[in-house]
Amino acid sequence: MRGRTILLTVANLLIPVAILVFATGFFPYKPFIPGLAEYEEIGNYAYKFGKAPDAPFNKLVFMVVDALRSDFVFGEHSGFRFTQSLIRSGTAIPFTAHATSPTITMPRVKAITTGSIPSFLDVILNFAESDTTSTLATQDTWLAQLKAMEGGKLVMYGDDTWLKLFPDFFERADGTSSFFVSDFTEVDDNVTRHVPEELLNSDWNAMIMHYLGLDHIGHKAGPNSPNMLPKQIEMDGIVQQIYEAIENEEHLSRTLFVLAGDHGMNDGGNHGGSAPGETSPALVFMSPKLKQITEGTDGYRCPTTPKADFDYYTKIEQSDIAPTLAGLLGFPVPRNNLGVFIPEFLHFWADGSDRIQLLLRNAKQILTIVKATFPAHNFKDKVQEMNCEGSLSSGEELSCKWQNVVQALETAAALHPKMRMDIIYSFCRTAQDIMSSTTSNYNVSRLILGTALAFLSFTLTMLSIRSKLSSISSTGIFYTLILLLYGILMFASSYVEEEQHFWYWSASAWFAYLFIAESRKEWFSKWVFHPAVMLLIVTRTLRRWNQTGQKHAGAPDIAHSTFLLHPLVLWSLVGAVYLDITIRLSRHIARSVMDPKKSREEKGYAELESGEGDRFVGMLAVFPLGATAFVFKLGFTAKDAPELVKGVNGGLFYWVGDLGLVGVARMVFVGLALSASWLVISEWRRTKMVKKGKESGGDLAVALFDLLSLFLITQTRAQNIPVYLLFRMQIFFLTLLNLTPTQITITTLLLTQTSFFALGNSNAISSIDLSNSYNGISGYNISAVGLLVFMSNWAGPVYWAIVGVLLLSGHPSSTPLYRDRYFDEQEIKEEVKDWVKEEREHLNEMLEKEVQRGREKGKKGDWEEHVALLTLWMGAGLGAVMCACTVLRTHLFIWTVFSPKFLFAMAWGVAYHLGVSVGLGGGIWWVGGW
Amino acid sequence: MSSTTTITKAPKTRPPAAPINILDNDTAKLYTHIHPILVLSLYAFQFKSIVADPVPALLRTLIPLSVLQIAYVAICLPPTGSNATPVAPPKPGQKKKPVPGKLESGIQGKIIPAFLSLLLSTLAATPVLTITLILFGAPIATHHAHTLLCAAHISLLATLPLIYVHGVEGEKWREIVALLLPIDEVYGAMIGAVLGAWLGAVPIPLDWDREWQKWPVTIVTGAYTGFAVGKLVGGTLLKGKKISFE
């Protein structure tokens, strides 16, 4: 017994270790060069340079419009009429700036300002670290360079991401945060109101604006929302205002105006992944001075059609913005930049040697990073013999390209400047490709070690349950088969994208299996209403609740149906969920306030059922909590999705408005914490009074679960809350089935996964729901936000993990309140109603048996086996994902499909499995044994 | 216990279920092996048109499939009620009973039950299977004809011979659903077709962009393949074995 426990503990501890080792190999730490860049001696070549070229601009207006996809500016149906006229007239140069995944704002701002290419690791670091490493305060950016210039002053208006990344950078700033995506106007008005006065101020040399409204419209209603065009016209008006000021104000005459999107959006209006729509933001450089470099060319047609999806005009990398700004405004290229100066702008310098100098400075800066990445290779600054034939490694290829640069510069002969520039460009672009693909940067031995550790965890778990393995059962065969299939499917990119199908498919088969298994023991005459068949029906309904994955992302589903979203329907269902939980909680409180000693004296035995008076007290105590939680949901939805609360009495929001949503959410959380402490303390006192073994702990476990579900509902979007009624039905039908502990574990496993996808999640970063991540938080508290993000996205799995524990210990049905509660609840489902009446007696009979069984259940061995089977799955699943990421590391989809999957697997492995399934579940199991 | 019936009662009233043996004549023994080949060839022949336009093609294919299945049960299988399953194995050297050779008794005893089975499997089993398919994830708002025809094919493959040999007695069908009967080629074919249809769903989400990945081609393909495999394995390797859940 002890040996088993040790093996299982080690297997569980190996999971985070394996994840950590693998992550450090998969997202390698990139060499980072500290300090601000300065103009350095360019080097002594046969080709001679003059002094550093003069910059055509001295001021910068950088206007970011969040999620400004290329077609919003350049397309036929764009609202950017004025901007388009500038492009046609040659005073604006358009680009599509390729944004690499993850296409979310913070890493994109990092790419734009530093010129580096932030990896997925930055996403985690941004979340996990609040200290200076995640800010850009100490990094070399064009903001730092502009600030360091003589008289450099920066101002910033808009998305407060910039203020977080650049603390104490700005002379004047006004940040806006995107708490509510339903806010289309206020976030932008807060920026626009500062524009006129700032255009009159002459003290700044860079003004940054970041508009969020367009992104919010996308999230809310997609790119074709009726609000989209008016918003574009509004943004175009601001462009016009700024451009005309540049034309007319003397102090702005040498101002470069950049309009950029940080990322795009997909057809659903979301972003984060790497669909063409998400990675193709627009980029426009504007200034009357640009006329001088576009004059000789053909100019640009606008509006126009894209070459490929969203691919308008020249496609550049988003990181190219930083070195281009450096050249145009006259400061050294930021140190960690991997971008390449945009060739169109070289025409500002008539002299070929100036152009070459500009590029060479860019190349030498990139070379420092290349040297740090490939320390073993030869990047000497002199002409030498090199073997550049045949297939070359990344390092060799770069070292050859650099040698070409050196040779081109050491040739004094009358080489056309264009040729020398092409050679330098070739080096820079290759370096950019190689350094950003990171294929060369994988630490393969760590990848293999991490994968091996995951499989070691799997093996140790196998050893811990080896006695169980010797007997072959159909349940075991089912578990093994789906485990094998799951492992194989993790290698198929489409199955990673559409993972929900695997789980729904397995879950339906599992319930069919349970139906057959039950039918073998006892034939249920009304087999159409067999609990397993009902489970199939409920699962099918859940499957339809949210369409997830890539292929059918926008397909019709229940959560977006006009029927559910009718406020009356939606809030009746949501209200039913809240009412149900409130009544449950009131009974728990009633139990906790009654005095077992008194009842023992009066009746001669300890009454476990509470009386009328106690129930009243319980309701009185719990009602405020339930009501506050419900009002919070109403108030939150009114802000987040106003269309869902149309027709709800405005007076209800009156006091919400006074207290603020943050205050109300805090009241709910504090109420939950107080109730939990009260229940635990009173239960603890009871266990001292009443003799042990009276299954009193079971009630506490159920009470804590009900409190937890109230918390989870608070973290769930309104249109998903009715799902909890379906969950309740699933629990009910499960308690009617005579499940063995192993079957309970498999059911838990399948339902945790299906509930995750049914609530609208998938393996895409863009599907992460951030709307409930700031409930009750006013500042920026990373660990609290992280916890809330996890809880709101993993609400289903957390719910089912605990239900699994309760089922395993036989508690849910053993609490008396369950028995009389269920049938009221069933009335909601009309079609079940008649059947309920008919079968009521029979079900009660079965419930009696279930209660009996429940008393026999709850042995320690069951818990260990439960954890073992879940750990086994986690170890194998993680191992498969890691193995897929290792084997397919050069696959086209590695950054778009497999690495997001690994990020999700990390959350499943550490936060869900260790934190919730084993940690929280273990706590509930322990409490249940009091 | 008014609403439940325990199947443990069953053996008291009936002899323990024995596997179905095919009729003891050369035609039956030969045709039972040819039949799956014919069924698969029929499907292979129709495959292209099913992929191109599932609804009319699946509908068309139902007719030859019914003909084949009726021929199969009539030629190879003992109809329900007939005591073709020997109570005691024939002793070596014992003279076999002559097979009823008259054409009339053939029609009376075989063709009519075969057509009845066809009728029942179409009218009773197809709706149940359609609902089952939807519960397992078939499109709920669209593709109704597709799903219905898919169910009809599975039903003809899986349930027609079962109805022919076991009839419609409720008790028997409970045993069939609960997988309590011993395996034989008919039962094996049913289990194979159902499992095959279930496994047929696996390739649908893959991004191969093939025409045949569309609903319900893979399901029907799985059912046909499963039918043939199940029939073969059930009639040979696993014949007479009982499925154990322990």
Ligand SMILES: [Zn+2]
């Ligand atoms: Zn966004």
